[in-house]
Amino acid sequence: MSEKFTVRDFFKRFPDDDACLQHVMEVRFGARHVCAACGVESTFHRIAKRKAYACAACGAHLYPCAGTIFQDSRTSLQTWFYVIFLFVTTRHGVSGKEIERTVGVTYKTAWRMGQQIRQLMEKADGFDLMRGHVELDEAYVGGHRPGKRGRGAAGKTIVMGMKERGGRMSAEVIPNIKKATLREVTLRNVEPGSIVSTDELMSYGLLDGDGFKHGTVKHGAKEFAYYDYRHDATHHTNNVESFWWLFKRSIASTHIHVSQKYMNRYLAEFTFRSNYRQMRNAMFDLLIGAV
Ligand SMILES: [Zn+2]
Numbered sequence: 509m510s511e512k513f514t515v516r517d518f519f520k521r522f523p524d525d526d527a528c529l530q531h532v533m534e535v536r537f538g539a540r541h542v543c544a545a546c547g548v549e550s551t552f553h554r555i556a557k558r559k560a561y562a563c564a565a566c567g568a569h570l571y572p573c574a575g576t577i578f579q580d581s582r583t584s585l586q587t588w589f590y591v592i593f594l595f596v597t598t599r600h601g602v603s604g605k606e607i608e609r610t611v612g613v614t615y616k617t618a619w620r621m622g623q624q625i626r627q628l629m630e631k632a633d634g635f636d637l638m639r640g641h642v643e644l645d646e647a648y649v650g651g652h653r654p655g656k657r658g659r660g661a662a663g664k665t666i667v668m669g670m671k672e673r674g675g676r677m678s679a680e681v682i683p684n685i686k687k688a689t690l691r692e693v694t695l696r697n698v699e700p701g702s703i704v705s706t707d708e709l710m711s712y713g714l715l716d717g718d719g720f721k722h723g724t725v726k727h728g729a730k731e732f733a734y735y736d737y738r739h740d741a742t743h744h745t746n747n748v749e750s751f752w753w754l755f756k757r758s759i760a761s762t763h764i765h766v767s768q769k770y771m772n773r774y775l776a777e778f779t780f781r782s783n784y785r786q787m788r789n790a791m792f793d794l795l796i797g798a799v
Contacts, residue, residue: 513593513596513597513788513789513792515593518589518590518593522586522589522590524586525584525585525586526554527586528585528586528588528589529554529559529572529573529585530554531589531796532572532573532576532578532585532796532797533552533561533572535793535796535797536572536576536797537552537570537572539551543563543565543566543568543570544568544570545563545566545568546563546565546566546568548563548565548566550563550564550565550566551564552564552570555569559571559572559573560572573585575799576796576797576798576799577624577625577628577798583613583617583621587611587613588621589796590610590611591607591610591611591621591622591625592625592792592795592796593792594606594607594610595622595625595629595777595781595795596781596788596791596792596795597788598781599754599758599781600754600757600758600761600762601758601759601762601763601774601777601778602622602762603622603762603763604618604619604622605618606762607619607621607622623770623773625777625795626773626774626776626777627773628795628798629773629776629777629780629795630772630773630776630780631798632780632794632795632798633678633776633779633780633783636676637697637698637699638670638672638675638676638678638697638698638699638702639672639698639699639701639702640672640673640674640675640702640703641672641673641702641703641704641705641741642670642671642672642673642698642702642703642704642705643669643670643671643673643704643705643706643744643745643746643747643748644668644669644670644694644698644704644705644706644710644745644748645668645669645706645707645745645748645749645752646666646667646668646669646682646685646690646709647666647667647669647752647755647756648664648665648666648667649664649665649667649752649755649756649759649766649771650663650664650665650759650765650766650767650768650771665681665766665768665771666681666682666683666684666685667679667680667681667682667752667771667775668680668682668690668693669748669751669752670693670697670698670748671747671748671751673747676779676783677747677748677751677779677782677783678697678779679751679755679775679778679779680693680772680775681768681771681772681775685709687714690709690710690714691714691715691718694710694715694718694720695718698720700718700719700720701719701720701721702720702721703720703721703722703723703739703741704720704721704722704723705722705723705724705725705741705743705744705745706722706723706724706725706745707724707725707726707727707745708724708725708726708727708728710722710724721736721738721739721741723736723739723741723743724743725743725744725745732744732746733746751778751779751782754778755774755775755778758778759774
């Protein structure tokens with residue numbers, strides 16, 4: 509199947525709950541696998557009227573949804589699958605209202621489903637250090653109103669974005685923009701020796717003692733990129749800035765207000781999509797099989 513994953517494709521692959529359950533089984537256990545009860549590499553057949561399969565060798569029952577977000581949910585598997593499909597295929601994020609409208613569940617259920625899917629996306633984020641050339645840029649997001657401009661705007665959450673050029677995007681809430689905080693976030697996420705591009709907030713000297721090849725773009729002086737002969741690298745933070753641009757617009761248009769408490773989850777939703785953009789089927793299966 510191509511990486512295009514249309515609504516038509518979706519309903520062809522998942523016409524009903526049985527097809528969805530079969531997919532959970534395949535993603536989590538595969539067609540043949542070693543039975544946990546008898547130790548035989550066995551096939552498993554569906555048990556009628558139960559969300560379970562039975563081992564062909566010993567008859568032991570296996571519930572493929574055990575431990576997933578589908579377990580014990582009164583929402584049908586196909587509805588869950590469709591909401592996950594929305595998360596995978598959207599560009600701007602999925603609001604509780606949209607889930608409520610599209611699949612016909614209550615707003616409360618819709619909101620909970622969205623949060624559970626975001627939690628899976630948060631967990632799926634890797635812990636590998638970023639290396640090579642990494643862009644760092646902070647932003648202020650999620651206030652009620654545009655409010656004051658510039659740093660320290662009221663009601664906003666401060667977030668730090670990191671993008672490995674040609675690689676992964678990562679983002680997290682930070683408590684403040686003190687020197688020690690910025691340095692700690694960098695040390696925790698970026699491998700020493702990497703080239704790091706930041707704006708002037710990460711002032712000269714902040715990262716130099718830690719072995720980074722650090723370049724600062726002076727946004728205040730309308731400088732947006734420069735070539736660094738010492739490290740043979742072009743310093744700019746355009747990739748992180750585009751991420752923030754999309755994130756802010758999407759939050760404003762679909763969620764209106766996101767509290768600080770949930771901000772990391774929304775960030776994870778967007779970095780997850782950004783990191784798997786070319787692999788929608790992989791993204792989908794990763795969420796289906798997550799426990
Ligand atoms: Zn068995």
